[in-house]
Amino acid sequence: MLQIYKNAAITHVSKESLEIRQMELDWYTRNYDAMARQAAMFAGFAFEQITEPVPASTPFLLEMAYICLTALALGFNLCVCMSSTFCVIFGRRLGLFGCGARSVHLAVENMHKAQQFTFLQFLLGLLSYLMAHVFETWIYFRRNVALVLCIPLSVFVLAIIYYVVTIVDQLVLPDDKAVFGHVVAWSRYENLNDLDAEAYRYEKSRPSKCSSAVSGAKDALVGAARATHIGTMEQSKSRRIVEDVEGSSKSQRF
Known part of the structure; x- marks a missing residue:
C-alpha cells in the first residue's frame, strides 16, 4: 500500500512539472500559428x-x-x-506521445531554438515583399508617378x-x-516508465501455471524414462556377469 502512495506522490510531482512546461508549449504554438498565417498571406501575394x-x-x-525580391519574399x-507547421505538429506530438517528462522538455527546447530562425525568415520575407513593391512602381507606372509612389513606400519601409x-x-x-519552466530539482522524478507497459512486460516474461505444470510433467517423464533405461542397462550387465561366472565354473569342473 505504501508503494502505491509513493508512486502517486512521484507522479503528482512529475505532473505539476509538465503543467508548467505545457504553458511554454502552448505559447510557442500560438507564436508559430501567428507567423504561419501572416506568412501564408504574404506568400499568396x-x-x-x-x-x-x-x-x-x-x-x-x-x-x-524586382523578380529576385519577389522570389525571395515567396x-x-x-x-x-x-517550419511553423512542422514545429506545431511534431513538437506537440513529441511532448504528448514521448516517453516521460524529458520528451516535453525536448519539444519545448527545440521549438525555442527554431523560433528565432523562423522569425528571422519571416522578417526577411516581409522586407523583400515591401522592397519588391518599391521596384514595382518603377515598372508599371510613369517616372513622375513612380517617384510620387516610391517616396511614401520608402518611408513606410x-x-x-x-x-x-x-x-x-x-x-x-x-x-x-529568461526564466524557463524546467524545474531542475524535479529532474530525478521525471524518468518514470509506463507502469502499464512494465506490468504487461512482467506478466509476459513470467511463465504461466499451465506451462509450468506441463514442463514439470515433461521433466518427470524424461527422468522416469532415463531411470528405466539405466535400470535395464544394469540388469543386462548383471546377467552378463552371472553368465561369465557360470561359464568359468563349468570349465573348472571339466
Missing part, C-alpha cells in the same frame, strides 16, 4: 505578383531586382509556413524597420535573463 508578366520595355537590372514566407528594431530591442528577453 508574392505568388500572384511573380506570375504577372513584366512589360517588355522594362530595363534588365530593374526587372531582375521563398522566405513558404519556409516560415513549412524605413518606419517598419525602425519599429521592428525598437520593439525587438525593448521587448525581447535574452535567454540568459
Whole structure:
C-alpha cells in the first residue's frame, strides 16, 4: 500500500512539472500559428505578383531586382509556413506521445531554438515583399508617378524597420535573463516508465501455471524414462556377469 502512495506522490510531482512546461508549449504554438498565417498571406501575394508578366520595355537590372525580391519574399514566407507547421505538429506530438517528462522538455527546447530562425525568415520575407513593391512602381507606372509612389513606400519601409528594431530591442528577453519552466530539482522524478507497459512486460516474461505444470510433467517423464533405461542397462550387465561366472565354473569342473 505504501508503494502505491509513493508512486502517486512521484507522479503528482512529475505532473505539476509538465503543467508548467505545457504553458511554454502552448505559447510557442500560438507564436508559430501567428507567423504561419501572416506568412501564408504574404506568400499568396508574392505568388500572384511573380506570375504577372513584366512589360517588355522594362530595363534588365530593374526587372531582375524586382523578380529576385519577389522570389525571395515567396521563398522566405513558404519556409516560415513549412517550419511553423512542422514545429506545431511534431513538437506537440513529441511532448504528448514521448516517453516521460524529458520528451516535453525536448519539444519545448527545440521549438525555442527554431523560433528565432523562423522569425528571422519571416522578417526577411516581409522586407523583400515591401522592397519588391518599391521596384514595382518603377515598372508599371510613369517616372513622375513612380517617384510620387516610391517616396511614401520608402518611408513606410524605413518606419517598419525602425519599429521592428525598437520593439525587438525593448521587448525581447535574452535567454540568459529568461526564466524557463524546467524545474531542475524535479529532474530525478521525471524518468518514470509506463507502469502499464512494465506490468504487461512482467506478466509476459513470467511463465504461466499451465506451462509450468506441463514442463514439470515433461521433466518427470524424461527422468522416469532415463531411470528405466539405466535400470535395464544394469540388469543386462548383471546377467552378463552371472553368465561369465557360470561359464568359468563349468570349465573348472571339466
